[in-house]
Amino acid sequence: MSDLEQISLELEARGYRVTPSRRAVIAAILARKNHFAADELAKRCRGAGRATVFRTIRLLSDLGVVCRVLMDDGSPRYLVSRSGHHHHLVCTECGTVQDLDQCAVSGALREIADASGYEIEGHWLELYGRCAACRARTAVLA
Amino acid sequence: MSDLEQISLELEARGYRVTPSRRAVIAAILARKNHFAADELAKRCRGAGRATVFRTIRLLSDLGVVCRVLMDDGSPRYLVSRSGHHHHLVCTECGTVQDLDQCAVSGALREIADASGYEIEGHWLELYGRCAACRARTAVLA
DNA sequence: GCCGAGTTGATACTAGGTCTCAACTGAGAC
DNA sequence: GTCTCAGTTGAGACCTAGTATCAACTCGGC
Structure with a gap:
């Protein structure tokens, strides 16, 4: 079963319709090798309007199919990613994003909860650095 | 020496002018007990235009006088905070933000660097939860 | 007083996203 | 088959959080 079909089934199981627009957005997302900006997807995705692209991204985000990554310049990007709690390692040179297990x-x-008296409910963590490939490339040039 | 004077001296030491507009923005920021939105400050701060408020916040941010916090709904807020690397503990109930030492x-x-091959250059971490005061309040009500 | 760099504020613009609303769609009831 | 109604769509207005532009202003030094 393709990813597209699997996501479609997931949507149906939750009571959402699998419309041509949604299929177009999902296909466009799956075609991406790395992260993408929502607006950029909306521009390239001919089969759906801007609002629908944003709505579908949010829907998929709720489903855990895509997740939001904050790049080091603060701009938001989306990424096909595994669901559940995890963090990202963003390469500041080539922009690839790696999931952290x-x-x-x-x-x-x-410890922080004990020291502060807070009941910690959630957190947000992004890591920025240079990936192995980029480091190797610089090492060769040097 | 007041905080306002201290910040003014710091600005002068770095070659920036301490203008009435900047004083107004700094005073407005110092008057805040907790975090604030830049736009909200711009609206309340009669002594400076919107662009100047944003510019001054950025300036103070570079100086380490204020820092940016991302709330749990993703909206950015600013906070008079100590300089240097630190993180924040945001109360999702009352909105207070506490610095983490x-x-x-x-x-x-x-460990992550070793496992991934990344050379980690920076990270971004925010923690969300309920502060001791809010927990106590709920405990009394229950 | 003059000069020039720094600063200002109005305004336009951008990115990223949500809201509104009339029109459309499609699954189920009849 | 067609009616109904909730779900969905797309255009476009709107919003928030900023940045860019630019003419006007300010102020320290000469």
Whole structure:
């Protein structure tokens, strides 16, 4: 079963209609190799209007199919990503985004909660750096 | 020496002029007990135009006098805060923001760098939860 | 007083996104 | 088959959070 079909089934299972517009947006998202801006997707996606593209991205985001990444300049991007709690490693040179399997702060949260008296409900973490490929490229040039 | 004077001296030391507009913005910021939106400050601050308010906030942000916090709904707020690397603990109930002394992830970063091959240059972390006061309030009501 | 750099505020513009609303669609009831 | 009605759509207005532009102003130094 293709990703598109799988997502369509997921949508139907939740009571959403799988319309041609939604299919077009999902197909456009799946065709992306890396992250994308919502507006850029709206411009390229001929099969759906801007509002529909934004709505569909939000829908897929709720479903856990795509997630939002904040780039180091603060601009938001979207990414086909696994669902559940995870963080991202963003390469500041080539822009690729890598999922992080472990949650880096889960251990520290308890300590912070104890020290501050807060009941911590959520957190947001993005990591920025240079990926292995970019580092290798610079090393060769140097 | 008042905070306003101290910030003014800091500005002068860096070669910036301390103009009435800047004083007005700084005074408005210092009058805030907690975080504020830049636009809201611009509306209330009669002594300076919108562009100047945004420019001054950026200037103070560069100086480390204020810092930007991303609330749990994604909206940006500013906060008079200590300079240097630190994170924030945002209460989702009353909105107060607390500085975190320790960087919760510094330890985990090395591990992630090793595992991923990334050279980690920076990170962004915000924590959301309910502060001690809000928890106490709910506990009394229950 | 003059000069020039720094600063200002009005305004236009941008990005990223939501809201509104009339029109359309399609699944189920009859 | 067609009626109905909730879900969906797209155009466009609108919103928030800023940045860019530019003529006018300010102020320190000569």
